[in-house]
Amino acid sequence: MDSKKRGFYIGRFQPFHLGHLKVIGEIAKQVDELVIGIGSAQLSHTPDNPFTAGERIMMISRSLKGLDLYYYVIPISDIYRNALWVAHVRSMTPPFSTVYSNNPLVSRLFREAGYEVAYSPMYNRHEYSGTEIRRRILAGEAWETLVPEAVVEVIREIKGVERLKAVSVKGDIEDVIDGVP
Amino acid sequence: MDSKKRGFYIGRFQPFHLGHLKVIGEIAKQVDELVIGIGSAQLSHTPDNPFTAGERIMMISRSLKGLDLYYYVIPISDIYRNALWVAHVRSMTPPFSTVYSNNPLVSRLFREAGYEVAYSPMYNRHEYSGTEIRRRILAGEAWETLVPEAVVEVIREIKGVERLKAVSVKGDIEDVIDGVP
Amino acid sequence: MDSKKRGFYIGRFQPFHLGHLKVIGEIAKQVDELVIGIGSAQLSHTPDNPFTAGERIMMISRSLKGLDLYYYVIPISDIYRNALWVAHVRSMTPPFSTVYSNNPLVSRLFREAGYEVAYSPMYNRHEYSGTEIRRRILAGEAWETLVPEAVVEVIREIKGVERLKAVSVKGDIEDVIDGVP
Amino acid sequence: MDSKKRGFYIGRFQPFHLGHLKVIGEIAKQVDELVIGIGSAQLSHTPDNPFTAGERIMMISRSLKGLDLYYYVIPISDIYRNALWVAHVRSMTPPFSTVYSNNPLVSRLFREAGYEVAYSPMYNRHEYSGTEIRRRILAGEAWETLVPEAVVEVIREIKGVERLKAVSVKGDIEDVIDGVP
Amino acid sequence: MDSKKRGFYIGRFQPFHLGHLKVIGEIAKQVDELVIGIGSAQLSHTPDNPFTAGERIMMISRSLKGLDLYYYVIPISDIYRNALWVAHVRSMTPPFSTVYSNNPLVSRLFREAGYEVAYSPMYNRHEYSGTEIRRRILAGEAWETLVPEAVVEVIREIKGVERLKAVSVKGDIEDVIDGVP
Amino acid sequence: MDSKKRGFYIGRFQPFHLGHLKVIGEIAKQVDELVIGIGSAQLSHTPDNPFTAGERIMMISRSLKGLDLYYYVIPISDIYRNALWVAHVRSMTPPFSTVYSNNPLVSRLFREAGYEVAYSPMYNRHEYSGTEIRRRILAGEAWETLVPEAVVEVIREIKGVERLKAVSVKGDIEDVIDGVP
Structure with a gap:
């Protein structure tokens, strides 16, 4: 393909x-261009996946403004067939040579397909974690320091805190109408 | 659209x-017509979803005979994309203006789409609960008093007790053939 | 249909x-031909479903070489609609009259469709279990005595032990990139 | 099942x-209840399938008000697997014993599944035809006499004529943006 | 992988x-084992695809009895994503090194994936053609000489001639019920 | 939402x-940011859709380098449900207020959803047409002057001319193996 060194990073x-942002900052030193895949793009409005792909694109694009990196942000919907996943990613993205991932399944699938997989650098993973941030939002604890300022803005604009709380409610109430959909 | 006040209720x-029946009785006082959506219509023969959509239509239609309400009963299959769910429901149903739901996700999705969502009235939710009724059926306890007489009939006709028990069996047996399908 | 007595066995x-192999040996005495369905054919590279359908076909075909039985091995992908599952299986397989299964759901679905379901003979089910074998592989314990020699070979050829371990890793690491895909 | 004689009619x-209406009027004399399936329920906004399932439910329900018949109107989405179609219909509908259809594929699929299929009575099929009615709407010719008054109303309420014309436009224009979606 | 030379042939x-049979006979001379893929496995009961995957498996298995070749017959359902098709085939089949195909798309997809593609030998393609055979069946012309004797048997057993004729009927009749499903 | 005026353009x-490029140049004068949707993203390797979404992203990104416009390029896979299409697009994209489209269906769907739809400016549509360009490539005529230089490069890198020719071959050959997949 072309002579650019292109990397792939998915989350x-x-x-x-900020953990994502720092990882991308490190990868930026090693590649000419970066393809950022938004995994489980079709999911939203659940406790673990509150935001749509479009909202996540907003978060990333605004957070990366100012970074000296040519990047692509591409939604990758789940296909529920691990053996086809690498082909699926490839069909939706510009060609890349190096995959940056600490996720065991992602690493394995790309390695079986012949790709070079580099461990992505890591930072304070106990705080810089989607799980922890969603927990803090629900608990009413401070979470804004763990994300870029642009993400705070996007979440405010889309009323994301209100949404996450609404879709995370549990309890006896659901029994009456049997928990739909 | 037309001048009828139409409500939407899903379960x-x-x-x-009987909890469902009482809720519908209350809603009937507030609307001209009611659209009743059967959620997870594609599921059946599981411990949590033993009955087909067609069987559930039978239960509802027979139970509502005699009620002074013009209603529609419409199966709504899951699409596993929350952001598209309201559009999916709308495409399958006559137009409605008010949603009756206590389910947090249903409420949130319709509210984000601009619908009025009314809390549906509730009754003794510990007994009038699908979970509780299925538990009693499996345990051999009395459950018939919790449902309309018509539902007892339908479950008898389709051998629903036998089916629920059959699909709820667990244990080492499954290991031998690795639990299919 | 034709005059052959054909059985169906799925896992x-x-x-x-070896549990599967012994069951098939017993069924072989009762039928002219056997249709072997590979359930959840679309799954692979997960802790519970590490192997592709193609790899499982290899395991079965090699293990049955030498057995005096005419058989078919057919991948059956999940359709997530129990009420359609028997029709799905029928469309993908030669016609059969008897189903051999101890799985409660499989038995129930075929019985509701009017099929004869025979309990398949069983052997030491605590050891001859996919769950137990995968556990031993992960724990580094001896597992090779529980499967036919041909299966040991296939797993070695496809680096199956390495794969199962890779896709079974868990822990904090996933938080950083939020566990994709 | 229950002792009611129930028929199935799909379109x-x-x-x-009015052709549909007359057929239903004839069937009404032969059954206790009628299950009306709305085929290709997922389609809308195309030249051949302009109306959503919900809109078609409205057309049917309003047109049948006054008819002395207990009926169900149920959307049936395509599954693109003919061998599973009868099981799909069955899972979504109350049980029925007789199928009324002149469609060769529908007849064949139900016959292979062991159902009785009755030819539905027919009327002036050159005029009472969806194809002809859609052609007249597009051509600006009189079509209102071919449908029940209630259908004229529904199409007016949803601006159906405008929609059908909009989605039927063809020509060079599409080339510029390459005809999406 | 293993040391066997395995080929792949799909139709x-x-x-x-008989055209298929002769091609397989030729390929048999060049490989140790042959993987035969049944394409569009999910289709049946249409004018172009009258037979189910299971019926086609019967045709092939019976026709190849006596041939000195170790082969696998595997249904391959369409996934409607050309860029994923090779990965899909690979996941459902034992590993193979050579693809035998004259189909331009099949050849191209496997070549882009790095496979060796051999032109399959051909015979009188005007007669030995599925299209021609289906045409003859519909026209009431002689077709039995173009297929193996075993295929004539299978088609008789499943009443395939009657089915093909039934699903191929066209005409004004469809207008009345608007051509479902 | 945010105060940016954002437009949506899909093809x-x-x-x-060059027709696309000129349209985007015109839209650029009217918006702060542009969301470019790649329609039918899942298709590739067909005569009408030869290129993958990833390859089309490359074409667009390289062609727009130098243009003074902040834009997003987002693959939009077909969902085959027109009534859900706008919700699907919205879930995958940053929010936008104006749709630029001459496509009648796209316009209609967005208008029914309450969006402002602007006619996109047009240029010599007989030449600047995907259909015409693909025809010229197949016919061996000059096509390079109709696309940006960057697109010529991408098509060369991916051997696009060779691919389009390979997947466009037709004829008797297909009959032998019955035209798969």
Whole structure:
């Protein structure tokens, strides 16, 4: 293909946080261009996946403004067939040579397909974690320091805190109408 | 649209019970017509979803005979994309203006789409619960008083007790053939 | 249909083991031909379903070489609609009259469709179990004595032990990139 | 099942017309209850399938008000697997014993599944035809006499004429943006 | 992988005919084992695809009895994503090194994936053609000489001639019920 | 939402050509940011849709380098449900207020959803047409002047001319193996 060195980095970004941003900053030193895949793009409005792909694109694009990196942000919907997943990703993205991932399944699937997989650098993973940030939002604890300022803005604009709380409610209430949909 | 006030009420109705019936009776006082959606219509023969959509239509239609209400009963299959769910429901139903639901996700999705969502009235939710009724059926306890007489009939006709027990069996046996399908 | 007595036996075969082999040996005495369905054919590269349908076909075909039985091995992908599952199986297989299964759901679905369901003979089910074999592989314990020699070979050829371990890793690491796909 | 004689009649109803109405009137004399399936329920906004399932339900329900018949109107989405279609219909509908259809494929599929299929009575099929009615709407010719008054109303309420014309436009224009979606 | 030379040959086999049989006979001389894929496995009961995957498996298995070749017959359902098709085939089949195909798309997809593609030998393609055989069946012309004797038997057993004629009927009749499903 | 004026423009871009580029140049004067949707993103390797979504992203991104416009390029896979299409697009994209489209269906769907739809400016549509460009490539006529230089490069890198010719071959050959997949 072309002579550019292009990397691939994928996450669910629920939400995009400072850990992601720092990883991308490190990868930026090693590649000419970066393809950022938004995993489980079709999911939204659940406790683990509150934000749509479009909202996550907003978070990432605004957070990366100013970064000296040519990047693509591409939603990758789940296909529920691991053996086809790499072909699926390839069909939706510009060609890349290196995959940056610490996720065991992602690493394995790309390695079986012959790709070079580099461990992505990591930071304070106990705080910089989507799970932790969603927990703090629900608990009413401070979470804004764990994400880029642009992400705070996007979540405010889409009323994301209100949405996450609404879709996370549980309890006896559901029994009456049998928990739909 | 037309001048009728039409409401929307959705449940999985596994099975339809007296709690549902009472809620519908209350809603009937507030609307001209009611659209009743059968959620997770594609599911059946599981411990949580033993009955087909067609069987649930039977339960509802027979139970509502005699009620002074013009209603529609419409199966709504899951699409596993929350962001598209309201559009999916709308495409399958006559137009409605008010949604009756206590389910947090249903409420949130319709509210984000601009619908009025009314809390549906509730009754003894510990007994009038699909989960409780299925538990009693499996345990051999009395459950018939929690559902309309018509539902007892339908479950008898389709051998629903036998089916629920059959699909709820667990244990080592499954290991031998690795639990299919 | 034709005059052959044909049986149907389905499993996920993750992996194919000596319990399966013995069951097939017993069924072989009762039928002219056997249709072997590979359940959840579309799954692979997960802790519970590490092997592709193609790899499972290899395991079965090699293990049955030498057995005096005319058989078919057919991948059956999940359709997530129990009420359609028997029709799905029928459309993908030669016609059969008897189903051999201890799985409660499989038995129930075929019985509701009017099929004869025979309990398949069983052997030491605590050891001859896919769950147990996958556990031993992960724990580094001896598992090779629980499967046919041909299965040991196939798993070695496809680096199956390495794959199962890779896709079974869990932990904090996933938080950083939010566990995709 | 229950002792009611229930029939099944399916069409795409794009739109529901007087031919359909007369057929239903005839069937009404032969059954206790009628299950009306709305085929290709997922389609809308195309030249051949302009109306949503919900809109078609409206057409049918309003047109049948006053008819002395207990009926169910149920959307049936395509599954693109003919061998599973009868099981799909069955899972979504109350049980029925007789199928009324002149459609060769529908007849064949139900016959292979062991159902009794009765030819439905027919009327002036050159005029009472969805194809003809959609052609007249597009051509600006009189079509209102071919459908029940209630259908004229529904199509007016949903601006159906405008929609059908909009989605039927063809020509060079599409080339510029390459005809999406 | 293993040391066997394995080939891959795919067709829709609607029905399996003498052209297919001769091609397989030729390929048999060049490989140790042959993987036969049944394309568009999910289709049946249409004018172009009258037979189910299971029926096609019967045709092939019976026709190849006596041939000195170890082969696998595997249904391959369409996934409607060309860029994923090779990965899909690979996941459902034992590993193979050579693809035998004259189909331009099949050849191209496997070549882009790095496979060796051999032109399959051909015979009188005007007669040995599924299209021609289906045409003859519909026209009441002699077709039995174009297929193996076993295929004539299978088609008789499943009443395939009657089915093909039934699903191929066209005309004004469809207008009345608007051509479902 | 945010205060940016954002537009939406969608095409299949098979391939991206100078007509598209000029339209985008015009839209650029009217919006702060532009969301470019790649329609039918899941299709590739067909005569009408030869290029993958990833390849089309490459064409667009390289062609727009130098243009003073902040834009997003987002693959939009078909969902085959017109009534859900706008919700699908919305879930995958940053929010936008104006749709630029001459396509009648796209216009209609967005208008029914309450969006402002602007006619996009047009240029010599007989030449600047994906259909015409694909025809010229197949016929061996000059096509390079109809697309941006960057698109010529991308098509060369991916051997697009060779691919389009390979997947466009027709004829008797297909009969032998019955035209798969």
